[in-house]
Amino acid sequence: MGIDSAQTVQVPAGSWTFDVSVGGSEHGVPVLLLHGFPQTEECFDQVRERLHEAGLRTIAPRQRGYSPGARPLGADQYTMKHLAEDAARILDALEVPYAHVVGHGLGATVAWHFAAAYPLRAMSLTAVSFGHPSAFGAAMATDQDQRQRSRYLELFLQAGAAEKALLDNNARTLLATAPGGGIEALADEQALTAALNWYRANLVPGGEGLDCPVIEVPTTLVWGNRDAIAGAAQAKGTAHYLRADYRLSEVPDGDHWLPLRAPAALASEIALRTLRN
Numbered sequence: 423m424g425i426d427s428a429q430t431v432q433v434p435a436g437s438w439t440f441d442v443s444v445g446g447s448e449h450g451v452p453v454l455l456l457h458g459f460p461q462t463e464e465c466f467d468q469v470r471e472r473l474h475e476a477g478l479r480t481i482a483p484r485q486r487g488y489s490p491g492a493r494p495l496g497a498d499q500y501t502m503k504h505l506a507e508d509a510a511r512i513l514d515a516l517e518v519p520y521a522h523v524v525g526h527g528l529g530a531t532v533a534w535h536f537a538a539a540y541p542l543r544a545m546s547l548t549a550v551s552f553g554h555p556s557a558f559g560a561a562m563a564t565d566q567d568q569r570q571r572s573r574y575l576e577l578f579l580q581a582g583a584a585e586k587a588l589l590d591n592n593a594r595t596l597l598a599t600a601p602g603g604g605i606e607a608l609a610d611e612q613a614l615t616a617a618l619n620w621y622r623a624n625l626v627p628g629g630e631g632l633d634c635p636v637i638e639v640p641t642t643l644v645w646g647n648r649d650a651i652a653g654a655a656q657a658k659g660t661a662h663y664l665r666a667d668y669r670l671s672e673v674p675d676g677d678h679w680l681p682l683r684a685p686a687a688l689a690s691e692i693a694l695r696t697l698r699n
Contacts, residue, residue, distance in 0.1 A: 427474065432491070433483070435511035439491030441484040442512060445470060450479035451545075451696050452518050454509060456536075457603070458527025458552075459617055460596060462488055465526065465603030468685035469692070476693050481521065483512050485529070487616030488607060497581075500619040502555075502631050506536040510543065519543065522696050526550040526681050527651075528620055531558075531631060537639040546695040547641040550680050550688060551652045553660035559632030561655040568653045578621045585614050601679055640667040640698065644691050646676020646684070667698070 428445025443463050453473055455466045463482035470480045486492045486508050487500060494500075509532065513521060520543045525533025530552040537544040552558060561568040577584050588596040593609040608614045624631025641664055645657040661668055671691050673684050680688050 428470065428480070428482075433512050433515045435492075435508060435515050438486065438489070438494070438508070440486075440489045440508070440512055441491070442516075443482045443484075444480070444516070445482075446474040446479040447477050448479065450477050452479045452481055452513075452521040453692060453696065454513065454518075454521040454523050455480060455482040456485065456509065456523070456525035456529035456532050457482070457488075458525070458529035458531075459620060460600055460605050460608050461526075461602075462604030462607050465679075465681045466524075469681050469689045472686060472689035473692060476689075476696075478693070478696060481512070481516060481518065483509070484607075485509075485532070487619060488613065490613075493612065493616045497619040497622040500616070500623040501629075502532060502535040502624055502634075503539075505532045505620070506539050509536050510540055513543065520545050522546045522548070522692065524548045524550065524692055525552075527552055527678065531555050531624070534634050534637065537637050537641070538635045541637075541639050544639045546698070547637065547639050548644060548688075548692050548695055549641065549660075550644045551646065551649055551678050553643050553645070553652070553656045554637065554663035555632045555634040556663050557659035558652070558656040560659055561653065562632070565653065565655040568655050571651055571653050574651075575621060575625060578618055579626060581615070581618075581622065584618055585611055588614060601682055603679070603682055634663070636663050636665050638665045640695065642669045642671055642691050642695055644671045644673060644680060644688055646673040646678065646680055648675050649678045651678045
């Protein structure tokens with residue numbers, strides 16, 4: 423069953439309404455897929471095709487700030503606590519008690535926090551590109567290579583200036599940041615500000631984004647060794663923050679955009695977790 427079988431439904435969750443793409447076998451084991459910046463759930467389309475063929479059910483929400491019906495004002499509305507809680511409430515609304523959880527990029531950070539806050543609801547965790555938030559924070563503090571890779575944050579944290587830089591010239595800079603995956607949804611300034619608020623709420627001094635407990639959920643980190651954003655230190659340091667079965671799957675020559683560039687390899691790792699757990 424391919425991605426064409428997926429349908430987008432409006433899911434009320436708390437005070438907000440999310441656009442959620444649901445596909446695959448209605449009776450299949452559920453897989454929750456959490457996108458990162460600047461893409462939407464569309465970044466997982468090729469991965470989902472393969473998961474559906476394996477008999478799995480996929481749930482891919484357009485997350486807070488990206489869904490027009492879930493776009494509160496104020497950066498403080500975009501903390502990891504809020505984002506992880508959104509995921510839990512979406513599962514509640516769909517009457518899904520637990521799922522295998524997958525996240526890419528900053529969506530992986532949400533997935534790590536979800537696994538920490540709701541360990542009994544996460545059957546497994548597959549994080550893509552971004553390792554454990556505390557490992558990422560340690561790398562940013564001590565690893566010059568990771569600090570260089572994260573210099574884009576200096577712009578993203580500047581309200582107004584970042585929006586202008588990314589949206590000038592018909593959003594040329596924004597559209598060049600990622601190879602598709604629904605990025606055009608952020609060509610609207612209000613949507614872009616909401617998406618950037620993920621960074622402004624979590625990656626500022628005192629922000630909770632890089633402060634995450636040890637994880638007790640079976641976990642795979644899928645990381646491309648040519649990732650220009652997430653370096654080796656954070657990937658290799660992630661093992662220190664797991665108290666469960668853990669695997670680091672390194673994708674040779676893989677860049678940051680693995681759901682689009684290496685969908686078969688990623689789908690295989692996700693499917694392997696669903697079989698093992």
